[in-house]
Amino acid sequence: MPDSLDQLDARLLAFAQARDWERFHSPKNLAMALAGEAGELLEHFQWLSEQQSAALSPEQTRLVALEMADILIYLIRLSQRLGVDLIAAVEEKMAINETRFPVDPEGLAAEDEPRRA
């Protein structure tokens, strides 16, 4: 199977170019659009309990999935404008996280992520 992220990447670039949207898609604007979509994602969950959020109906799941798609679309567009390799960035970040949050020999994280905030 080919790398699906690379395929999306090319398709999203062609989509923006065909509509002459490069002029709107500065990194600053794309970051705003991404954060706007993250806000829409929140709205689906804000009045749900954590339990309810883990038991969405198929229709709710589909709507949430489309918001997630918007976020990934802007993330890919932003990576194109900045020349960032998203996969490499995640790998770098995971290496940082592995050092920062070592696994405890007792099976518990040495430091609980919640304290990170």
Add this chain to the structure above:
Amino acid sequence: MPDSLDQLDARLLAFAQARDWERFHSPKNLAMALAGEAGELLEHFQWLSEQQSAALSPEQTRLVALEMADILIYLIRLSQRLGVDLIAAVEEKMAINETRFPVDPEGLAAEDEPRRA
């Protein structure tokens, strides 16, 4: 080349499980964490002009890339908890966008995205 998104997916799942973080990672909480990271992304760009945002230094680009990594990490985690296929969701959303924003024969989008807001 194998599908790098799938590889990250498995690695992120193992990372969370090894630290017993599944208990914190409800869809509601992951949506919040993702939006928090989107807020951090904004902070890199908020006082820059659009032009400056397109001319980041290598060090700034690296810091922005790490914020983008955080967003993708939480997006993948959320897709795992909700059983969402991210690539399929982007494909569905792109099909919607292609209908919604047709390419004008004159080479301009029939409807400018900015009017969408």
Add this chain to the structure above:
Amino acid sequence: MPDSLDQLDARLLAFAQARDWERFHSPKNLAMALAGEAGELLEHFQWLSEQQSAALSPEQTRLVALEMADILIYLIRLSQRLGVDLIAAVEEKMAINETRFPVDPEGLAAEDEPRRA
């Protein structure tokens, strides 16, 4: 007691002008800064249960209060740049909400806010 919001308003304007920050404080940039602070607010709550979020320690409450202050500061600055009367805007919005979410004679809202999402 004088109107404390008006007092803050004048003080925030003087603060920005003394530092020549008007040049950075376009409405677009202020909206970004506000959303960035909203993201920081989220980070305090993202791994807490709803119950925990209602039982913060005094120190946590103080940190959250300072994030809320940042949000209000940027909201006031944005209202200055746009010529918006914040109090009047809230009054208009509350009138809309009163029509949209009437109180049920049985003591329950005719339409639960959660369905709004």
Add this chain to the structure above:
Amino acid sequence: MPDSLDQLDARLLAFAQARDWERFHSPKNLAMALAGEAGELLEHFQWLSEQQSAALSPEQTRLVALEMADILIYLIRLSQRLGVDLIAAVEEKMAINETRFPVDPEGLAAEDEPRRA
């Protein structure tokens, strides 16, 4: 003139109580709702230039003002649930900012806010 923020405060509390919304309005949920509204605010500005954002039409300004109202409404609700005095929090934050960003005798800020990010 009475303190308009205090008046809004009482009215918003009565509004939520009459609809039995206190059960949804945990601090965690209110933080999410606030951030969701901040995301909607962004959407008004994301494709505008900074100059355009400073020259909104009356209708655009009204729509933006209503988003700002939503943010202030949730900020006041959150302050109620956490027992936070918003005005005092802004005063504390401004004292911090005055130390952090002293005014330069030459009329320039000693440290430009943009470097803060």
